[in-house]
Amino acid sequence: MVDVVLGLQWGDEGKGKIVDVLTPQYDVVARFQGGPNAGHSLEFGGNKYVLNTIPSGIFHEHCINIIGNGVVVDPVQLKKEIEKAQTTGIDIHKNLYISEKAHLILPTHRLVDAASEAKKGEHKVGSTLRGISPTYQDKIGRSGLRVGDILSPIFKEKYTNATAIHCTLLDSLNFEYNLSEHEPAFFEAVEFLKTFKIINSEYYINELIAQGKKILAEGAQGTLLDIDFGSYPFVTSSNTITGGACVGLGIAPQHIQKVYGIFKAYCTRVGNGPFPTEQENETGEKLRKLGHEFGATTGRPRRTGWLDLPSLKYAIMLNGVTDLICTKSDVLSGFEEVLVCDAYQLNGTTIQQIPFGIQDYTIDPVYSKFEGWQGDLSKMRTYTELPETFKKYMNYVEAQIGVPVNVISVGPDREETILK
Numbered sequence: 393m394v395d396v397v398l399g400l401q402w403g404d405e406g407k408g409k410i411v412d413v414l415t416p417q418y419d420v421v422a423r424f425q426g427g428p429n430a431g432h433s434l435e436f437g438g439n440k441y442v443l444n445t446i447p448s449g450i451f452h453e454h455c456i457n458i459i460g461n462g463v464v465v466d467p468v469q470l471k472k473e474i475e476k477a478q479t480t481g482i483d484i485h486k487n488l489y490i491s492e493k494a495h496l497i498l499p500t501h502r503l504v505d506a507a508s509e510a511k512k513g514e515h516k517v518g519s520t521l522r523g524i525s526p527t528y529q530d531k532i533g534r535s536g537l538r539v540g541d542i543l544s545p546i547f548k549e550k551y552t553n554a555t556a557i558h559c560t561l562l563d564s565l566n567f568e569y570n571l572s573e574h575e576p577a578f579f580e581a582v583e584f585l586k587t588f589k590i591i592n593s594e595y596y597i598n599e600l601i602a603q604g605k606k607i608l609a610e611g612a613q614g615t616l617l618d619i620d621f622g623s624y625p626f627v628t629s630s631n632t633i634t635g636g637a638c639v640g641l642g643i644a645p646q647h648i649q650k651v652y653g654i655f656k657a658y659c660t661r662v663g664n665g666p667f668p669t670e671q672e673n674e675t676g677e678k679l680r681k682l683g684h685e686f687g688a689t690t691g692r693p694r695r696t697g698w699l700d701l702p703s704l705k706y707a708i709m710l711n712g713v714t715d716l717i718c719t720k721s722d723v724l725s726g727f728e729e730v731l732v733c734d735a736y737q738l739n740g741t742t743i744q745q746i747p748f749g750i751q752d753y754t755i756d757p758v759y760s761k762f763e764g765w766q767g768d769l770s771k772m773r774t775y776t777e778l779p780e781t782f783k784k785y786m787n788y789v790e791a792q793i794g795v796p797v798n799v800i801s802v803g804p805d806r807e808e809t810i811l812k
């Protein structure tokens with residue numbers, strides 16, 4: 393059977409931590425989309441680790457970790473990440489499997505990402521500049537290179553043909569670059585990648601399913617960044633929702649059982665795009681400071697705001713969430729009041745659904761106010777210990793969204809987790 397873990401907001405909900413906490417219950421963790429735009433943080437034993445492409449089950453020795461066909465892989469980035477993870481003593485060669493069908497991020501994809509964002513000026517998406525969009529464009533445009541291609545005797549020729557198109561584009565945008573600065577590291581990383589298990593992951597995963605193994609599919613980004621259902625064009629270039637796990641791993645829908653949806657007790661967003669409950673004020677500043685809301689991948693300050701129920705309900709609907717996990721409620725401790733957005737006001741009408749082209753309108757959130765909670769939640773390990781004011785807020789959220797919150801995360805560490 394397969395369970396899925398994914399984010400219900402704009403990413404950074406705490407997926408890395410939660411996957412790490414759930415991994416002891418699974419034989420396999422498999423990433424199904426995105427690439428090194430992701431930054432998944434894990435904390436245990438007093439240390440913090442950030443994973444970009446490697447699945448978040450890697451620190452558990454029993455666990456097979458698969459980078460699925462839906463992921464885009466930057467060999468240079470992955471090499472750095474593996475070398476760092478290896479310093480913990482974990483044998484990455486033993487447990488990491490890479491799909492031969494995962495697409496390759498080439499150095500020119502990163503350059504094209506930078507050039508097209510520069511060209512967009514103030515309308516830029518605020519991409520992580522990791523080459524994600526150009527790589528997925530080539531995938532859909534049927535001109536991409538895949539991890540399996542690195543084993544081909546004519547890989548260099550394929551590489552040259554692919555990059556020639558990118559160079560024409562870069563030249564037409566008058567973008568200054570020096571490809572030879574990037575290529576030695578790329579080809580060195582390609583050789584490094586060849587030492588790993590490059591497999592047909594859809595056969596492998598389906599064999600594991602047939603053997604009764606338990607698989608956890610790990611999403612990246614969040615539902616509101618989904619290419620189809622996010623706030624287009626301010627989105628990423630893959631399907632971040634449960635359906636993405638089927639196409640990103642080659643799993644038939646009937647194998648999927650639980651869908652764990654993760655949400656922060658408030659909202660954050662990195663990059664541009666609509667954010668109805670954003671607090672560009674002291675409250676937002678306080679959330680950013682107390683929540684350490686700076687990107688795990690780019691270090692950019694994250695935009696912050698109150699919990700947004702219409703968008704959370706939308707995300708739960710799209711994903712078929714069976715189990716909710718709330719993270720970072722400890723960050724709200726000490727706030728006098730905590731707000732929750734119940735609906736939006738658009739041109740004097742109250743609406744519950746996210747309108748098309750939301751970025752073109754002024755949306756006024758309609759809020760419910762709750763008394764804040766006090767005390768250090770991160771020290772608490774049972775639901776009964778949690779403050780009554782927090783429970784009141786959580787009961788309200790659960791009643792509004794109609795799905796139980798089964799796990800409450802009260803800190804970044806593995807141990808700082810409450811099962812309800």
Ligand code: GDP
Pocket residue numbers: 399403404405406407408409430431432433434435683684687688718719720721722723801802803804805
């Ligand atoms: P991901 O991309 O969804 O894996 O999330 P990130 O790792 O980018 O961002 C989440 C941040 O919050 C990381 O720094 C985590 O260590 C931290 N974190 C996760 N859960 C909690 C929590 O419950 N409380 C607090 N205070 N921090 C948390």
Ligand code: IMO
Pocket residue numbers: 399402403404405426429430431432517518519520521522523524525611612613614617626627628629662663664688
């Ligand atoms: P994790 O997995 C938060 C955002 C970028 C930008 C938009 C497009 O850590 O939750 P891209 O580089 O994908 O072309 O950027 O998506 N973004 C993320 N925001 N967390 C992420 O991943 C993100 N990955 C991409 O900031 O707004």
Ligand code: MG
Pocket residue numbers: 403404405430431432433688689
């Ligand atoms: Mg992140």
